[in-house]
Amino acid sequence: MNISNLFPILTFNQLVKYMLDSTLHALADSTRRSILLRLGEKEHSVNEIAEPYEMSLAAVSKHLKVLENANLIKKEKVGRSYSCRMNYEPLKEVQELINEYRAFWEARLDELDHFITQTKKD
Amino acid sequence: MNISNLFPILTFNQLVKYMLDSTLHALADSTRRSILLRLGEKEHSVNEIAEPYEMSLAAVSKHLKVLENANLIKKEKVGRSYSCRMNYEPLKEVQELINEYRAFWEARLDELDHFITQTKKD
């Protein structure tokens, strides 16, 4: 199930929800986070990506599919192999999410700070 | 399975990996993201948290358990109910992760920029 297939039948908010679901799910696995870091550094073929992991090529291929569906990587066919590279875009959405939480968090810290100052004054 | 039970038998890196796994897994569900946003704003009892969702109280209780195991919320027993509040701490780790990816991403953009400048010069 690729996100682009669903595009015309979802509202914007549903789309953001779906994107965050798939991005965060893709990141919630240490093998995939490691793959993404390596692809951030430089492009790799599927075989190169799979090399360091103690699992089958098919398993790595599946991990790449999860990253690709989350739009975190792009694959381009080059001869008989695929060149994979990272796509940062979806991480901006995650960044924004974290910022939202931080805004609330800091607002509450301010409140607490204010409370302490008030208490000291009394 | 709570992270604190595993603490003595894991290395620091394994611990970070486990924490990111559980934090990102907890965030990869829109109900839990929504709960966390509301708890960021203010403390709530389990019943209050459950109110807006069209699912059983037990289901919400499970979501809260996932958030609690990821250390994203704290629960305190107050009389016969529980007061829940957000804990921002684990999100710092996520923030750092995103920053790592961004560092690579920007380094590559710089390379590309450099390449374009070079090409124009020729």
Place this chain on the structure above:
DNA sequence: GATATATTCAACCGATTGGTTAAATATTTA
């Protein structure tokens, strides 16, 4: 002490996950 309230626990369900192996598909090379 009986009853109402707040929450969790246990058992179950169908769907999804992360892995496997073996076969299929493309493409290049000999």
Place this chain on the structure above:
DNA sequence: TAAATATTTAACCAATCGGTTGAATATATC
């Protein structure tokens, strides 16, 4: 054209997921 290489697909497996319902456990109130 045959063989080697790169990758995906299909079928399977056990574990986990997100939900349900009904019973259990605390605590507060009548």
